[in-house]
Amino acid sequence: MVDIARLAGVSVATVSRALTGSPLVTAETRERIEAAVRQTGYAVNPLARGLRRQEARQILVLVPDIGNPFFSEVLLGIEEEAAARGFSMLVGNTAKDPAREDRHAGQLLTGAVDGLILVNGRLPPRLQRDRDFDGRIVAVSEAIPGGRVPVVGIDNAAAAAAAVAHLAGLGHRRIGHVAGPEGNILTRQRLAGYGAGLRAAGIEAEPDLIRHGDFTIPSGESAMAALLALPTPPTAVFCSNDEMAIGAIRALRIIGREAPRDVAVAGFDDIQFAGTYEPPLTTIRQPRRRMGAEAMALLGRRIAAEPGAGGDVTLPFALVERRSSVR
Amino acid sequence: MVDIARLAGVSVATVSRALTGSPLVTAETRERIEAAVRQTGYAVNPLARGLRRQEARQILVLVPDIGNPFFSEVLLGIEEEAAARGFSMLVGNTAKDPAREDRHAGQLLTGAVDGLILVNGRLPPRLQRDRDFDGRIVAVSEAIPGGRVPVVGIDNAAAAAAAVAHLAGLGHRRIGHVAGPEGNILTRQRLAGYGAGLRAAGIEAEPDLIRHGDFTIPSGESAMAALLALPTPPTAVFCSNDEMAIGAIRALRIIGREAPRDVAVAGFDDIQFAGTYEPPLTTIRQPRRRMGAEAMALLGRRIAAEPGAGGDVTLPFALVERRSSVR
């Protein structure tokens, strides 16, 4: 910067002002400075600027598994919005390990990042104690227990109810549910929606028709196998995510049956291969990318301490009807 | 830090030394300092440290599409190795847009990041001119034209040849190829391997049996449709990636045929759903995660200016035989 100052025949202060768009600079001097910048290819040092301004213009996203396509598409939305707002995106993989969560969260305490986006459904331990940074944290997709941090996502219960209504509308009365792991918030919300959907259709709930998996294909397969071993198996099944729905279809195939002929199957998420699978999956589409973008927008507003940067953001979902549920 | 110094009754210089693990500190003073640190929850400011040391302890990964599972698993490997080496990972989505590439690459010039990992197959324009940062750039998966930057990946030609050898070994003599977009390096390498594989099996190449797609499912579908419309269609097809292989299988299905009964199909990459698809896909497995990790390790060595931080790293691939190719 001192070079630019010399080249343009001004002080570094003026260069700084010109570069930050201060109105206190003559058009003419600004022009000289910009010329010098172009000539030398100079660029402001973000570390020095950050040190001075006490901000990093960086945000951190905590993800349990970057490799999971669901999360990576949320990341895409975050990145776009972050770039648009002049932020860079750091990504930390937690693998659900509290120690890693804490290590990454440390970046918020040190000032390495200005904000945090949680895609992993919980606050890192050290942040549970320390409430000083609540204003710089938002969650996406999955709510955080405690209600301290705002969430951006869909109405999971309503979406689950919509899926069940769809199956009931097809004439099914025995509708099973392959739920996620117990204790998980999404599991609870979708389970609640499942129950509400049954009620709305005038169907009596039957605890035996509910089995828990862990959101993986194999777990969906065994949950469905258990359902099929029932004296009176369900004629339709709503699964808490698409992976388990695929597992359910495999379980059918293994015993020589198939979806939707023998059992209708619906999933949740509309992952990339949901529409490509055989049969294509009926599912709930979440606006993943937009969820990421909205989360970043919210975080940006909170960091800037904008007044309206309030609570949760609920985005619309869509029921996507495909062959797996329709005869 | 000044607080710590006061608490421990030493100077900031000593605190700094203790915190950086300098041997020039008494065990006793170090203990006092560490106690003060624990008590206050103090953490070093990375911006100030970076400004002073002229390093950011951050690296940037340029990806064309974070949402793509192939890339996101490479990211996983990068993140793990980066964390292990004390680096944070920034992710920049380029969407193949040169302007975005340049904007992100700027972070290398400003010192915001210490190194760059390219997963998008090419150097951002401004870095093509400026060779000053060559020592801080590595590529993964896809080689960069020009040979200036070292690549971490598999031997794509050999892998393609192995896939073709597999199909030939099954007795096929008319083996088609659904290639990637023309001009793409991976396309060229795999196309070359396809040719080599045919030659090794004593099969004469036939230009008509080669169609180009763009690595998407629909493009694979139409490429395969064209192949099937030939007077004498191939009895086996090697596709340059799994998405196009899935498209090829769909093309078969549309005209009432199926894989592998009518045409054997092999893909490339072993993406997440390759093993789950119906039929499960025969494909080439790339060690994506390890590729990411090795790339980061290489970059780390280069940044540290370690002597042995030389050229390309070639990792082993594996031919995964599944039902799509076997009768």
Place this chain on the structure above:
DNA sequence: TTGTATGCGTTATCAG
């Protein structure tokens, strides 16, 4: 409108 001076939080140099 511009320049001077100071401090952001660290680390490295140089004395002691």
Place this chain on the structure above:
DNA sequence: CTGATAACGCATACAA
């Protein structure tokens, strides 16, 4: 082994 101090590059308060 420890302390004082300069410097990293920038942005702002204060003067002019």
